[in-house]
Amino acid sequence: MKIAALLTCFNRKNKTLACLQSLFNIVPNCHVYLVDDGSTDETSETIKQTYPQVHIIKGNGNLFWSRGMYTAWKEAIKGSYDFYLWLNDDIELYPFFLKELMECMAYGQNQCIVSGLIENFEKTEILYGGSDKNKKLIQPNKTPQEITFMNGNVVLIPAYVVDKIGIIDPIFHHDLGDVDYGLSAIENNIKVYTTTRPIAAGYKNDFCRIRKWNTSLKQRFKKLNSPLGSPISINFYFRKKHFGIINAIVFSIYLYIINLLPDSLVEKIWGETYKDK
Template identity: 40%
Template sequence: MKSVAILLTVHNRKEKTYKCLNSVYKNIEKITEYDFDVYLTDDGSTDGTYTMVKENFSKVKVIKGNGNLFWCRGMYVAWKEACNTKDYDYYIWLNDDVELFDESLENGIKLCNKVNNYAIITGAFRSKKNGDLTYGAKFIDDKKVGPNGKLQEIQIFFGNFIVVPNNVVKKIGIIDPTYKHAYGDNDYSLRALKNNIKVYLMPEYVGYCEAHSYTEKYMDPKQSVKNRFKALYSPVYTPHDAFVYNYRYFSLFKALRIVLQLHIITLFPRLKNKK
Protein backbone atom coordinates (compact mmCIF):
# COMPACT_ATOMS: atom_id res chain seq x y z
CA MET A 1 0.00 0.00 0.00
CA LYS A 2 1.32 3.43 -0.92
CA SER A 3 1.91 5.91 1.90
CA VAL A 4 1.15 9.61 2.29
CA ALA A 5 2.50 12.12 4.82
CA ILE A 6 0.36 15.20 5.49
CA LEU A 7 2.38 18.16 6.80
CA LEU A 8 1.20 21.19 8.81
CA THR A 9 2.65 23.83 11.07
CA VAL A 10 0.37 25.66 13.52
CA HIS A 11 0.46 28.43 16.09
CA ASN A 12 -2.41 29.60 18.30
CA ARG A 13 -5.27 28.92 15.90
CA LYS A 14 -6.92 26.13 17.86
CA GLU A 15 -10.39 26.40 16.33
CA LYS A 16 -9.09 26.65 12.76
CA THR A 17 -6.66 23.80 13.38
CA TYR A 18 -9.54 21.64 14.64
CA LYS A 19 -11.68 22.35 11.56
CA CYS A 20 -8.75 21.66 9.26
CA LEU A 21 -7.83 18.34 10.87
CA ASN A 22 -11.47 17.33 11.03
CA SER A 23 -11.79 17.85 7.26
CA VAL A 24 -8.53 15.94 6.71
CA TYR A 25 -9.74 12.87 8.58
CA LYS A 26 -13.13 12.98 6.84
CA ASN A 27 -11.16 12.66 3.60
CA ILE A 28 -8.90 9.92 4.94
CA GLU A 29 -11.80 7.80 6.20
CA LYS A 30 -13.05 7.37 2.63
CA ILE A 31 -9.68 6.32 1.16
CA THR A 32 -8.67 2.68 1.39
CA GLU A 33 -5.83 2.40 -1.12
CA TYR A 34 -3.40 4.70 0.70
CA ASP A 35 -1.93 4.76 4.20
CA PHE A 36 -1.87 8.26 5.78
CA ASP A 37 0.20 9.81 8.56
CA VAL A 38 -0.22 13.41 9.73
CA TYR A 39 2.81 15.38 10.96
CA LEU A 40 2.06 18.65 12.74
CA THR A 41 4.57 21.15 14.07
CA ASP A 42 3.01 23.01 17.00
CA ASP A 43 5.25 26.06 17.15
CA GLY A 44 4.85 27.13 20.75
CA SER A 45 1.06 27.48 20.86
CA THR A 46 -0.30 28.80 24.17
CA ASP A 47 -4.03 28.49 23.42
CA GLY A 48 -4.39 24.77 24.11
CA THR A 49 -3.76 23.63 20.53
CA TYR A 50 -1.51 20.77 21.62
CA THR A 51 -4.08 19.38 24.07
CA MET A 52 -6.89 19.77 21.53
CA VAL A 53 -4.95 17.82 18.90
CA LYS A 54 -4.02 15.05 21.32
CA GLU A 55 -7.59 14.69 22.62
CA ASN A 56 -9.34 14.78 19.25
CA PHE A 57 -6.78 13.48 16.75
CA SER A 58 -4.62 11.07 18.71
CA LYS A 59 -2.94 9.64 15.59
CA VAL A 60 -1.37 12.97 14.65
CA LYS A 61 2.39 13.00 15.15
CA VAL A 62 3.05 16.31 16.92
CA ILE A 63 6.47 17.96 16.89
CA LYS A 64 6.80 20.75 19.43
CA GLY A 65 8.49 24.03 18.54
CA ASN A 66 9.44 26.91 20.83
CA GLY A 67 7.60 29.63 18.90
CA ASN A 68 10.61 30.70 16.82
CA LEU A 69 10.13 28.44 13.80
CA PHE A 70 7.29 30.26 12.04
CA TRP A 71 5.63 28.79 8.93
CA CYS A 72 8.46 27.81 6.62
CA ARG A 73 10.81 26.39 9.23
CA GLY A 74 7.88 24.71 10.95
CA MET A 75 7.03 22.97 7.67
CA TYR A 76 10.68 22.02 7.27
CA VAL A 77 10.69 20.40 10.71
CA ALA A 78 7.50 18.43 9.98
CA TRP A 79 8.77 17.34 6.56
CA LYS A 80 12.17 16.34 7.93
CA GLU A 81 10.51 14.27 10.64
CA ALA A 82 8.35 12.53 8.04
CA CYS A 83 11.35 11.76 5.84
CA ASN A 84 13.27 10.37 8.80
CA THR A 85 10.31 8.13 9.68
CA LYS A 86 9.49 6.60 6.30
CA ASP A 87 10.14 6.95 2.59
CA TYR A 88 6.62 8.16 1.76
CA ASP A 89 5.20 8.03 -1.76
CA TYR A 90 3.54 11.44 -1.39
CA TYR A 91 3.92 14.50 0.83
CA ILE A 92 0.96 16.88 1.16
CA TRP A 93 1.30 20.37 2.58
CA LEU A 94 -1.68 21.99 4.27
CA ASN A 95 -2.27 25.31 5.97
CA ASP A 96 -4.28 24.91 9.14
CA ASP A 97 -6.77 27.61 8.14
CA VAL A 98 -8.23 25.51 5.31
CA GLU A 99 -11.23 23.19 5.31
CA LEU A 100 -10.99 20.53 2.62
CA PHE A 101 -13.90 19.38 0.52
CA ASP A 102 -14.61 15.66 0.46
CA GLU A 103 -12.30 13.71 -1.86
CA SER A 104 -9.81 16.59 -2.28
CA LEU A 105 -6.93 14.51 -0.93
CA GLU A 106 -7.76 11.57 -3.17
CA ASN A 107 -8.23 13.78 -6.22
CA GLY A 108 -4.87 15.47 -5.67
CA ILE A 109 -3.08 12.12 -5.50
CA LYS A 110 -4.94 10.81 -8.56
CA LEU A 111 -3.79 13.84 -10.54
CA CYS A 112 -0.21 13.12 -9.48
CA ASN A 113 -0.66 9.63 -10.90
CA LYS A 114 -2.02 11.14 -14.10
CA VAL A 115 1.20 13.11 -14.63
CA ASN A 116 3.37 10.06 -13.82
CA ASN A 117 4.18 11.26 -10.28
CA TYR A 118 6.73 13.70 -11.64
CA ALA A 119 4.99 17.05 -11.11
CA ILE A 120 3.61 19.08 -8.23
CA ILE A 121 -0.15 19.47 -7.82
CA THR A 122 -1.69 22.47 -6.04
CA GLY A 123 -5.29 23.27 -5.18
CA ALA A 124 -7.28 26.51 -5.00
CA PHE A 125 -9.60 27.73 -2.25
CA ARG A 126 -12.64 29.93 -2.13
CA SER A 127 -14.37 31.97 0.54
CA LYS A 128 -17.16 30.32 2.48
CA LYS A 129 -18.76 33.77 2.79
CA ASN A 130 -19.12 34.70 -0.89
CA GLY A 131 -17.59 31.87 -2.93
CA ASP A 132 -14.83 34.05 -4.39
CA LEU A 133 -11.33 32.77 -5.14
CA THR A 134 -9.06 33.45 -2.16
CA TYR A 135 -5.95 31.35 -2.79
CA GLY A 136 -5.01 29.65 -6.03
CA ALA A 137 -1.81 30.10 -7.99
CA LYS A 138 -0.13 32.72 -10.14
CA PHE A 139 2.38 33.36 -12.88
CA ILE A 140 5.70 35.17 -12.50
CA ASP A 141 4.05 38.38 -13.72
CA ASP A 142 1.71 38.11 -10.67
CA LYS A 143 -1.34 37.21 -12.78
CA LYS A 144 -3.62 35.18 -10.49
CA VAL A 145 -5.03 31.84 -11.59
CA GLY A 146 -8.15 30.03 -10.37
CA PRO A 147 -9.77 26.71 -11.34
CA ASN A 148 -11.32 26.48 -14.82
CA GLY A 149 -12.37 22.82 -14.93
CA LYS A 150 -9.09 21.72 -16.49
CA LEU A 151 -5.63 20.85 -15.20
CA GLN A 152 -3.67 24.09 -15.66
CA GLU A 153 0.07 24.49 -15.84
CA ILE A 154 1.12 27.34 -13.54
CA GLN A 155 4.36 28.80 -12.17
CA ILE A 156 3.98 29.88 -8.54
CA PHE A 157 1.85 28.27 -5.84
CA PHE A 158 0.98 29.08 -2.24
CA GLY A 159 1.38 26.55 0.56
CA ASN A 160 -2.32 25.99 1.32
CA PHE A 161 -2.61 22.60 -0.43
CA ILE A 162 0.31 21.01 -2.26
CA VAL A 163 0.84 17.39 -3.33
CA VAL A 164 4.50 16.49 -3.84
CA PRO A 165 5.33 12.98 -5.06
CA ASN A 166 8.48 11.31 -3.74
CA ASN A 167 10.06 11.43 -7.20
CA VAL A 168 10.08 15.21 -6.96
CA VAL A 169 11.53 15.18 -3.43
CA LYS A 170 14.37 12.94 -4.61
CA LYS A 171 15.10 15.45 -7.36
CA ILE A 172 14.87 18.81 -5.57
CA GLY A 173 14.68 18.05 -1.84
CA ILE A 174 12.27 19.57 0.66
CA ILE A 175 11.27 23.11 1.62
CA ASP A 176 14.22 25.44 2.31
CA PRO A 177 14.68 26.57 5.96
CA THR A 178 16.71 29.55 4.76
CA TYR A 179 13.36 31.32 4.89
CA LYS A 180 11.65 31.67 8.26
CA HIS A 181 8.04 32.38 7.36
CA ALA A 182 7.27 33.71 3.88
CA TYR A 183 8.67 32.75 0.45
CA GLY A 184 9.27 29.06 1.18
CA ASP A 185 6.25 27.97 -0.87
CA ASN A 186 7.02 30.30 -3.80
CA ASP A 187 10.67 29.22 -3.70
CA TYR A 188 9.74 25.54 -3.91
CA SER A 189 7.55 26.06 -6.98
CA LEU A 190 10.24 27.99 -8.84
CA ARG A 191 12.89 25.48 -7.78
CA ALA A 192 10.75 22.78 -9.35
CA LEU A 193 10.41 24.70 -12.61
CA LYS A 194 14.16 25.35 -12.63
CA ASN A 195 14.62 21.57 -12.53
CA ASN A 196 12.13 20.93 -15.35
CA ILE A 197 9.39 19.74 -13.00
CA LYS A 198 5.97 21.06 -13.93
CA VAL A 199 3.47 22.55 -11.50
CA TYR A 200 -0.29 22.18 -12.03
CA LEU A 201 -3.43 23.72 -10.54
CA MET A 202 -6.29 21.28 -9.95
CA PRO A 203 -9.43 21.71 -12.11
CA GLU A 204 -11.82 22.35 -9.21
CA TYR A 205 -11.69 24.09 -5.83
CA VAL A 206 -10.40 21.86 -3.03
CA GLY A 207 -11.86 23.66 -0.02
CA TYR A 208 -12.63 26.82 1.89
CA CYS A 209 -10.10 29.36 3.13
CA GLU A 210 -10.70 33.00 3.93
CA ALA A 211 -8.32 35.62 2.57
CA HIS A 212 -6.06 37.47 4.98
CA SER A 213 -7.31 41.04 4.91
CA TYR A 214 -5.02 42.76 7.41
CA THR A 215 -2.45 45.41 6.46
CA GLU A 216 1.18 44.50 7.08
CA LYS A 217 2.43 46.56 10.01
CA TYR A 218 5.51 47.75 8.14
CA MET A 219 3.24 49.65 5.68
CA ASP A 220 0.63 50.81 8.18
CA PRO A 221 0.79 54.62 8.59
CA LYS A 222 -0.99 54.30 11.95
CA GLN A 223 2.12 52.63 13.35
CA SER A 224 5.17 54.58 14.50
CA VAL A 225 8.30 54.49 12.33
CA LYS A 226 10.00 52.41 15.00
CA ASN A 227 7.19 49.84 15.05
CA ARG A 228 7.08 49.72 11.25
CA PHE A 229 10.78 48.89 11.03
CA LYS A 230 10.40 46.38 13.84
CA ALA A 231 7.67 44.68 11.81
CA LEU A 232 9.74 44.80 8.61
CA TYR A 233 12.61 42.98 10.30
CA SER A 234 10.43 40.48 12.12
CA PRO A 235 10.66 36.83 11.03
CA VAL A 236 7.24 37.10 9.38
CA TYR A 237 8.50 39.45 6.69
CA THR A 238 12.22 40.20 6.46
CA PRO A 239 14.26 42.01 3.78
CA HIS A 240 16.80 39.18 3.97
CA ASP A 241 14.30 36.60 2.77
CA ALA A 242 12.96 38.96 0.10
CA PHE A 243 16.51 39.49 -1.16
CA VAL A 244 17.38 35.78 -1.24
CA TYR A 245 14.20 34.85 -3.11
CA ASN A 246 14.46 37.56 -5.75
CA TYR A 247 18.20 37.08 -6.25
CA ARG A 248 17.81 33.32 -6.71
CA TYR A 249 15.05 33.43 -9.29
CA PHE A 250 15.21 36.85 -10.91
CA SER A 251 18.27 39.11 -10.65
CA LEU A 252 20.58 40.97 -8.29
CA PHE A 253 19.06 44.22 -9.56
CA LYS A 254 15.52 43.14 -8.71
CA ALA A 255 16.59 41.83 -5.29
CA LEU A 256 18.22 45.17 -4.43
CA ARG A 257 15.25 47.11 -5.84
CA ILE A 258 12.75 45.12 -3.76
CA VAL A 259 14.74 45.63 -0.55
CA LEU A 260 15.04 49.36 -1.27
CA GLN A 261 11.31 49.60 -1.94
CA LEU A 262 10.53 47.84 1.33
CA HIS A 263 12.54 50.41 3.26
CA ILE A 264 11.02 53.36 1.38
CA ILE A 265 7.49 52.04 2.01
CA THR A 266 8.33 51.54 5.68
CA LEU A 267 9.48 55.16 5.92
CA PHE A 268 6.67 56.56 3.78
CA PRO A 269 3.75 54.08 3.91
CA ARG A 270 1.31 56.55 2.33
CA LEU A 271 3.22 56.17 -0.94
CA LYS A 272 2.11 52.53 -1.06
CA ASN A 273 -1.47 53.43 -0.18
CA LYS A 274 -1.66 55.91 -3.08
CA LYS A 275 -0.99 53.19 -5.67
Protein backbone atom coordinates in the same frame (compact mmCIF):
# COMPACT_ATOMS: atom_id res chain seq x y z
CA MET B 1 0.14 4.59 -1.34
CA LYS B 2 1.65 6.22 1.73
CA ILE B 3 0.82 9.87 2.36
CA ALA B 4 2.23 12.11 5.06
CA ALA B 5 0.33 15.31 5.84
CA LEU B 6 2.40 18.24 7.11
CA LEU B 7 0.97 21.07 9.22
CA THR B 8 2.15 23.80 11.54
CA CYS B 9 -0.10 25.61 14.02
CA PHE B 10 -0.17 28.29 16.66
CA ASN B 11 -3.07 29.24 18.95
CA ARG B 12 -6.05 28.53 16.74
CA LYS B 13 -7.16 25.27 18.24
CA ASN B 14 -10.67 25.17 16.80
CA LYS B 15 -9.50 25.78 13.25
CA THR B 16 -6.72 23.22 13.60
CA LEU B 17 -9.15 20.60 14.90
CA ALA B 18 -11.64 21.34 12.10
CA CYS B 19 -8.87 20.90 9.54
CA LEU B 20 -7.79 17.58 11.04
CA GLN B 21 -11.37 16.37 11.23
CA SER B 22 -11.93 17.13 7.55
CA LEU B 23 -8.72 15.24 6.70
CA PHE B 24 -9.38 12.13 8.80
CA ASN B 25 -12.99 11.94 7.61
CA ILE B 26 -11.63 11.42 4.10
CA VAL B 27 -8.25 9.76 4.68
CA PRO B 28 -8.58 7.98 8.05
CA ASN B 29 -5.19 6.28 7.79
CA CYS B 30 -3.22 9.38 6.82
CA HIS B 31 -0.01 9.91 8.76
CA VAL B 32 0.02 13.45 10.14
CA TYR B 33 3.09 15.40 11.27
CA LEU B 34 2.02 18.57 13.07
CA VAL B 35 4.33 21.21 14.50
CA ASP B 36 2.77 23.09 17.41
CA ASP B 37 4.88 26.22 17.58
CA GLY B 38 4.34 27.08 21.22
CA SER B 39 0.54 27.26 21.42
CA THR B 40 -0.89 28.33 24.78
CA ASP B 41 -4.51 27.40 24.03
CA GLU B 42 -4.09 23.65 24.72
CA THR B 43 -3.94 22.79 21.03
CA SER B 44 -1.52 19.89 21.54
CA GLU B 45 -3.37 18.49 24.54
CA THR B 46 -6.70 18.51 22.71
CA ILE B 47 -5.24 16.92 19.59
CA LYS B 48 -3.64 14.16 21.68
CA GLN B 49 -7.03 13.34 23.15
CA THR B 50 -8.98 13.58 19.90
CA TYR B 51 -6.45 12.28 17.38
CA PRO B 52 -3.77 10.33 19.26
CA GLN B 53 -2.32 9.07 15.96
CA VAL B 54 -1.03 12.55 15.07
CA HIS B 55 2.74 12.98 15.40
CA ILE B 56 3.04 16.23 17.36
CA ILE B 57 6.36 18.07 17.20
CA LYS B 58 6.90 20.87 19.67
CA GLY B 59 8.24 24.11 18.25
CA ASN B 60 10.15 26.80 20.13
CA GLY B 61 7.63 29.55 19.36
CA ASN B 62 9.82 31.11 16.69
CA LEU B 63 9.34 28.75 13.74
CA PHE B 64 6.28 30.32 12.09
CA TRP B 65 4.98 28.77 8.84
CA SER B 66 7.99 28.05 6.65
CA ARG B 67 10.31 26.79 9.36
CA GLY B 68 7.45 24.93 11.00
CA MET B 69 6.74 23.11 7.73
CA TYR B 70 10.45 22.44 7.30
CA THR B 71 10.55 20.90 10.80
CA ALA B 72 7.51 18.70 10.10
CA TRP B 73 8.87 17.61 6.73
CA LYS B 74 12.32 16.85 8.10
CA GLU B 75 10.68 14.39 10.50
CA ALA B 76 8.28 12.95 7.92
CA ILE B 77 10.92 12.05 5.32
CA LYS B 78 12.28 9.46 7.74
CA GLY B 79 9.17 7.44 6.89
CA SER B 80 9.82 7.13 3.13
CA TYR B 81 6.37 8.24 1.96
CA ASP B 82 5.08 8.21 -1.61
CA PHE B 83 3.48 11.65 -1.26
CA TYR B 84 3.68 14.62 1.09
CA LEU B 85 0.60 16.77 1.61
CA TRP B 86 1.00 20.34 2.82
CA LEU B 87 -2.02 21.59 4.73
CA ASN B 88 -2.71 24.99 6.22
CA ASP B 89 -4.52 24.38 9.47
CA ASP B 90 -7.19 26.99 8.69
CA ILE B 91 -8.71 25.11 5.73
CA GLU B 92 -11.45 22.50 5.57
CA LEU B 93 -11.11 19.87 2.88
CA TYR B 94 -13.86 18.79 0.52
CA PRO B 95 -14.68 15.03 0.29
CA PHE B 96 -13.21 14.76 -3.23
CA PHE B 97 -9.98 16.65 -2.47
CA LEU B 98 -7.62 13.67 -2.68
CA LYS B 99 -9.23 12.27 -5.82
CA GLU B 100 -8.84 15.63 -7.52
CA LEU B 101 -5.23 16.00 -6.40
CA MET B 102 -4.33 12.51 -7.62
CA GLU B 103 -6.02 13.04 -11.00
CA CYS B 104 -4.06 16.24 -11.50
CA MET B 105 -0.92 14.46 -10.32
CA ALA B 106 -1.51 11.77 -12.96
CA TYR B 107 -1.87 14.57 -15.54
CA GLY B 108 1.74 15.42 -14.70
CA GLN B 109 2.76 11.73 -14.76
CA ASN B 110 3.36 11.73 -11.00
CA GLN B 111 6.41 13.93 -11.51
CA CYS B 112 4.87 17.32 -10.76
CA ILE B 113 3.52 19.38 -7.86
CA VAL B 114 -0.21 20.04 -7.50
CA SER B 115 -1.48 23.04 -5.54
CA GLY B 116 -5.17 22.94 -4.70
CA LEU B 117 -7.48 25.84 -5.44
CA ILE B 118 -8.95 27.20 -2.20
CA GLU B 119 -12.18 29.19 -2.07
CA ASN B 120 -13.94 31.13 0.68
CA PHE B 121 -16.61 29.41 2.76
CA GLU B 122 -19.32 31.23 0.82
CA LYS B 123 -17.95 29.67 -2.39
CA THR B 124 -17.95 33.04 -4.12
CA GLU B 125 -14.22 33.69 -4.52
CA ILE B 126 -10.99 31.80 -5.20
CA LEU B 127 -8.50 32.77 -2.50
CA TYR B 128 -5.39 30.67 -3.08
CA GLY B 129 -3.79 28.05 -5.26
CA GLY B 130 -1.31 29.88 -7.38
CA SER B 131 -0.66 32.71 -9.80
CA ASP B 132 0.61 32.85 -13.36
CA LYS B 133 3.75 34.65 -14.51
CA ASN B 134 1.85 37.95 -14.38
CA LYS B 135 0.85 37.27 -10.74
CA LYS B 136 -2.78 36.80 -11.73
CA LEU B 137 -4.59 34.35 -9.43
CA ILE B 138 -5.53 31.23 -11.39
CA GLN B 139 -9.22 30.37 -11.62
CA PRO B 140 -10.91 26.95 -12.09
CA ASN B 141 -10.64 25.35 -15.51
CA LYS B 142 -11.38 21.98 -17.11
CA THR B 143 -7.71 21.00 -17.09
CA PRO B 144 -4.85 21.66 -14.64
CA GLN B 145 -3.10 24.96 -15.27
CA GLU B 146 0.56 25.74 -14.78
CA ILE B 147 1.51 27.89 -11.78
CA THR B 148 4.48 30.23 -11.54
CA PHE B 149 3.94 31.53 -7.99
CA MET B 150 2.58 28.75 -5.77
CA ASN B 151 0.50 29.13 -2.60
CA GLY B 152 1.12 26.48 0.05
CA ASN B 153 -2.38 26.01 1.48
CA VAL B 154 -3.03 22.49 0.13
CA VAL B 155 -0.18 21.04 -1.92
CA LEU B 156 0.60 17.46 -3.00
CA ILE B 157 4.26 16.65 -3.60
CA PRO B 158 5.49 13.21 -4.72
CA ALA B 159 8.66 11.58 -3.43
CA TYR B 160 10.08 12.02 -6.94
CA VAL B 161 10.16 15.80 -6.44
CA VAL B 162 11.65 15.55 -2.94
CA ASP B 163 14.40 13.28 -4.25
CA LYS B 164 15.18 15.85 -6.93
CA ILE B 165 15.01 19.20 -5.08
CA GLY B 166 14.76 18.33 -1.38
CA ILE B 167 12.36 19.84 1.13
CA ILE B 168 11.41 23.43 1.94
CA ASP B 169 14.32 25.85 2.38
CA PRO B 170 14.82 26.63 6.12
CA ILE B 171 16.16 30.09 5.30
CA PHE B 172 12.56 31.23 4.95
CA HIS B 173 10.93 32.06 8.25
CA HIS B 174 7.23 32.56 7.61
CA ASP B 175 6.49 34.02 4.17
CA LEU B 176 7.85 33.01 0.71
CA GLY B 177 8.75 29.40 1.58
CA ASP B 178 5.92 28.08 -0.59
CA VAL B 179 6.64 30.43 -3.51
CA ASP B 180 10.33 29.56 -3.34
CA TYR B 181 9.63 25.82 -3.42
CA GLY B 182 7.43 26.17 -6.49
CA LEU B 183 9.99 28.29 -8.32
CA SER B 184 12.76 25.85 -7.40
CA ALA B 185 10.71 23.03 -8.88
CA ILE B 186 10.12 24.95 -12.12
CA GLU B 187 13.82 25.75 -12.37
CA ASN B 188 14.44 21.99 -12.21
CA ASN B 189 11.97 21.27 -15.03
CA ILE B 190 9.21 20.15 -12.67
CA LYS B 191 5.74 21.41 -13.54
CA VAL B 192 3.54 23.00 -10.87
CA TYR B 193 -0.21 22.73 -11.52
CA THR B 194 -3.43 23.90 -9.92
CA THR B 195 -6.40 21.61 -9.47
CA THR B 196 -9.27 22.03 -11.91
CA ARG B 197 -11.72 23.04 -9.15
CA PRO B 198 -11.61 24.20 -5.52
CA ILE B 199 -10.79 21.35 -3.14
CA ALA B 200 -11.13 23.17 0.18
CA ALA B 201 -12.55 26.25 1.84
CA GLY B 202 -10.44 28.69 3.80
CA TYR B 203 -9.99 32.19 5.16
CA LYS B 204 -8.59 35.19 3.33
CA ASN B 205 -5.49 36.78 4.84
CA ASP B 206 -5.49 40.08 3.04
CA PHE B 207 -3.02 42.26 4.90
CA CYS B 208 0.13 44.01 3.79
CA ARG B 209 3.41 42.52 4.98
CA ILE B 210 5.82 45.13 3.68
CA ARG B 211 4.43 48.36 5.15
CA LYS B 212 2.40 49.40 8.17
CA TRP B 213 0.47 52.66 8.51
CA ASN B 214 0.10 55.07 11.42
CA THR B 215 3.30 53.96 13.12
CA SER B 216 6.67 55.50 13.81
CA LEU B 217 9.58 54.91 11.44
CA LYS B 218 11.21 52.63 14.02
CA GLN B 219 8.04 50.59 14.48
CA ARG B 220 7.54 50.33 10.72
CA PHE B 221 11.00 48.84 10.13
CA LYS B 222 10.65 46.58 13.15
CA LYS B 223 7.42 45.17 11.69
CA LEU B 224 8.92 44.91 8.21
CA ASN B 225 11.82 42.81 9.46
CA SER B 226 9.75 40.62 11.77
CA PRO B 227 8.75 37.05 10.76
CA LEU B 228 5.19 38.20 9.97
CA GLY B 229 6.51 41.11 7.93
CA SER B 230 8.71 40.84 4.86
CA PRO B 231 12.32 40.92 6.08
CA ILE B 232 14.71 42.68 3.73
CA SER B 233 17.42 40.03 4.15
CA ILE B 234 15.06 37.16 3.27
CA ASN B 235 13.62 39.09 0.32
CA PHE B 236 17.16 39.70 -0.92
CA TYR B 237 17.97 35.98 -0.62
CA PHE B 238 14.76 34.97 -2.40
CA ARG B 239 15.15 37.41 -5.28
CA LYS B 240 18.87 36.77 -5.79
CA LYS B 241 18.13 33.02 -5.87
CA HIS B 242 15.43 33.25 -8.54
CA PHE B 243 15.78 36.59 -10.34
CA GLY B 244 19.42 37.63 -9.97
CA ILE B 245 21.50 40.03 -7.92
CA ILE B 246 20.31 43.23 -9.67
CA ASN B 247 16.68 42.40 -8.98
CA ALA B 248 17.51 41.65 -5.35
CA ILE B 249 19.34 44.96 -4.86
CA VAL B 250 16.65 47.04 -6.57
CA PHE B 251 13.83 45.44 -4.57
CA SER B 252 15.72 45.89 -1.29
CA ILE B 253 16.16 49.59 -2.03
CA TYR B 254 12.47 49.78 -2.91
CA LEU B 255 11.53 48.26 0.46
CA TYR B 256 13.64 50.88 2.22
CA ILE B 257 12.10 53.73 0.23
CA ILE B 258 8.43 52.85 0.78
CA ASN B 259 9.08 52.44 4.49
CA LEU B 260 11.11 55.63 4.83
CA LEU B 261 8.49 57.78 3.12
CA PRO B 262 5.62 59.20 5.23
CA ASP B 263 2.12 57.76 4.96
CA SER B 264 0.75 60.74 3.04
CA LEU B 265 3.36 60.52 0.29
CA VAL B 266 3.06 56.74 -0.07
CA GLU B 267 -0.70 57.08 -0.36
CA LYS B 268 -0.31 59.82 -2.97
CA ILE B 269 2.06 57.72 -5.10
CA TRP B 270 0.76 54.16 -4.60
CA GLY B 271 -2.81 54.73 -3.44
CA GLU B 272 -4.27 51.73 -1.56
CA THR B 273 -1.57 49.30 -2.71
CA TYR B 274 0.18 48.99 0.66
CA LYS B 275 -2.84 49.17 2.92
CA ASP B 276 -4.49 46.21 4.63
CA LYS B 277 -7.62 45.26 2.70
